[in-house]
Amino acid sequence: MVAPILNDRDMAFWLFEVFDVEQLTRRERYQDHNKESFLAAVELGRKVAEKHFLPIRQKVDTHQPTFDGQRVSMIPEIKPAIEAVNASGLACPSADYDMGGMQLPPIVASAATAYLSAAGSTTLGYTSLTNANCNLIESHGSAEQIAKWVVPMREGRFAGTMAMTEPSAGSSMADLTTSAVKSDDGSYRISGSKIFISGGDHELTENIVHLVLARVKGAPKGIKGISLFIVPKVLVNDDGSLGERNDVHLAGLFHKMGGRGQTSCALSFGERDGAVGYLVGEENKGLRYMFHMMNEARIMVGTSAAVTALTGYQYSLDYAKERPQGRLPSSKDPASAPVNIIKHPDVRRMLLAQKAYAEGAYTLCLFGAQLSDDERTAATQAEREQAHELLDFLTPMIKSWPSEYGPRANSLAIQVLGGHGYINEHPVEMFYRDNRLNAIHEGTYGVQSLDLLARKVPINNMAGYRACVAAIEATIEQAKMHESLQVFAEQLIASLALLQTTTSTLLAAMMEKPIDLALANSVKYLELFGNIVIAWMWLKQGIAAQTGLDATDHQAERDFYLGKLQALRYFFNVELPEIYAWSALLCKLESSAFDMEESWF
Structure with a gap:
């Protein structure tokens, strides 16, 4: 049985019937697009996924990245797959034309990259986190920083990360201790440790650009004293060429239960003289800037969870249609032929629950993508403000509901396959392991619930x-x-x-x-x-x-x-x-x- 990654008819339904994305072509930013170009982008995502990621999906899962103390190694097939994403334009499909993007509406970009996520899981994190890194610097960095760091990231030569979590602080940003000391040349020297940094080290690109939260000497305590810095793995000369290695080092890799295509790293900054870092925006406003990337990452996590639930549902649905086993209670003839398991009411219950969870969750994620566009490109200031307010309020749910119910859907997919569900000859057990990470990524269920009830509900x-x-x-x-x-x-x-x-x-x-x-x-x-x-x-x-x-x-x-x-x-x-x-x-x-x-x- 070969199940499709996702259902193409579903995607067309969401884009053109539920959200009517064709009307977006009336906006100046998207006037070069039409229904055909939107469909072509989605089709491109499917083709790249099927050619480059689907064939290596199981190998990625069974061969985790390793670190020998000097360099990170991973299966060689990952590099050409990531290069194919960059070459296709799908690494930053909603970015401006002059920055190498397709200038697609985010909701269409979400649909196009859904196929990549469904086939490649967290392997797509190398490009998606880079895209989010670029978006932050473009919004809050200087023109010089955009030219020096964003351009090579958009070109696929550099990768990007976000480095927030510390061993002793976890989700408590107020307790971070990574320090920053200003140098005479205006740069800073960064010292500290960060953990669980997705894509924190690898050899897929020439360089890695870390966005690091740190505390400048003398800054206020708590979250009010946090600043944001660009800290590259390799320093870059004024002419754009690579310079010497920065004082950023991989301390070790974490090996996760799923999502094994992307490295998860412990990084050490400033073991010698301090890692060179460049301030983004103003001092002590770093967490506000980082929330630009964090909120984008939260929507990304929710979308990944929904897509993984969708592909697990699709696989178990196709299996149930073809797998004969047992007879209905109404059948009294033991010699009668077994029925395909989709005929059993409890199997239909499990499939319908998966459909309800996965398709409901992905609709919410697409709605969030549309709101993120509306807050920038809607016709009036009032519409843009309304979209921003609604997206900000919904973000805890966009992140949390899919990442809680997505694994539930994947668990049901395993159950539909029965004994075949928990062996790795079928991918549904891998989908569950991959998806279980999303409940923790970018803030746990409990963290998001406190954000919703204690802050988002009463504010303003x-x-x-x-x-x-x-x-x-x-x-x-x-x-x-x-x-x-x-x-x-x-x-x-x-x-x-x-x-x-x-x-x-x-x-x-x-x-x-x-x-x-x-x-x-x-x-x-x-x-x-x-x-x-x-x-x-x-x-x-x-x-x-x-x-x-x-x-x-x-x-x-x-x-x-x-x-x-x-x-x-x-x-x-x-x-x-x-x-x-x-x-x-x-x-x-x-x-x-x-x-x-x-x-x-």
């Missing part, structure tokens, strides 16, 4: 919260125009009322009770809000599906749309009602975990 008089609710209500009004969707519109209205009650109760508790108690179950609030947001995404898909269904007599198309509507029905009837139990737990400030004493474990 709940402006982000209110913008999100208003956007959901607008979709509800559209859905009411379709008789078949009215019942789901009413369910979502009831869910919003529950959300409001729960949110008001928790915000009051945060004022009246110990803050740690009020936030003790913040993960359940994130999950509650996330389920409502995914229901919203399914209602968006439902509107497009019902519209398509009403307009066609072609049976294959009708089946496609009916499948979307059935997944919507499943999510609203099976998954969404869980929010009522979570709300009850939250509103009574259930404190079992909070009250648990360390000595009782």
Whole structure:
């Protein structure tokens, strides 16, 4: 059985029916594009994925990078695969033409690179993190820095990373200790250690450009005293040629349960005289700048999780259609032929759950990509500000919901294959291991839940919260125009009322009770809000599906749309009602975990 990486019809549905990306060609930035060029970009992504990444997928998983104390080694097939991505323009598809990009809308770029991610997993991190690194420097760096560092990264000669996490600080940025001392020439000398740096060392490119968070001597304590620096692996001369090796060294590699195509590194800065670094923007504003890359990376993580769930679903679906085993309970003849396992109701349950999780999650990620575009290219300032506010509010959910439910979908894919699911002759067990990393990348579920409830909800008089609710209500009004969707519109209205009650109760508790108690179950609030947001995404898909269904007599198309509507029905009837139990737990400030004493474990 050879399953496709992703379903091409799904991708066309999301781009042209749910999000109507053709209307983006009316914007000046995209006036050179049309539906054909968008489809060509997606097709290019699929072809590069199938030619360069799919054939080496298992080899990448079974041959992790190694470090002999001098250099990093990895299977040789990775380098030409990464070079193919760079040569195709898919390393930075939404970048400006004059920076080597295709100037695609981010939502189309997401679809084009989804095939690469599905086939290559974290191996694509070498290019995607480089792209995010470039985006940050272009937004906050100087013209000289853009010319010196971004141009060679866009060309694929240099790679880029983000170096934040420290051994003793973890997710607590306020506790980082990497230091920076200003030199007479205006550069800085960086000293400290960073861990879990994806793509932190390799020999795929001429140079690696690290974006490093550090604290200038005398800076305020906490996050207010953090600055951001460009710290290259190899120094670059004024004429653009490579100079001497910087004081940046690989201390060791981490070997992860999945995502083995990309190195995960412990880096040491300044073992001798200090690594040369160049300040980005102003001192003590580094974390604000880094959030540009962090938020992009969070959307990237959520998208990776959704895509990995999609490809696992596609594989298990095709397997279930071809694998004969057992008979239905209604069959009384032991001599009758076994049925393909997709005929068994519980297998269909597992497939439908995967479809609901994966397609709902990816729709949310595409919506986030569209908002990231709207905040820069929408017609009016008011529209741009509205998009920024909504994207900022949704980012914890875009990162967290796919990375929590994506592995659940992959676990179900393993279960569909039964005994064949947990052997590496089939890739679904690898998909699960790869996807399990995403729940930790760029902030855990707990970190994101605290960001949502303690910061994103109350900030600016709940402006982000209110913008999100208003956007959901607008979709509800559209859905009411379709008789078949009215019942789901009413369910979502009831869910919003529950959300409001729960949110008001928790915000009051945060004022009246110990803050740690009020936030003790913040993960359940994130999950509650996330389920409502995914229901919203399914209602968006439902509107497009019902519209398509009403307009066609072609049976294959009708089946496609009916499948979307059935997944919507499943999510609203099976998954969404869980929010009522979570709300009850939250509103009574259930404190079992909070009250648990360390000595009782």
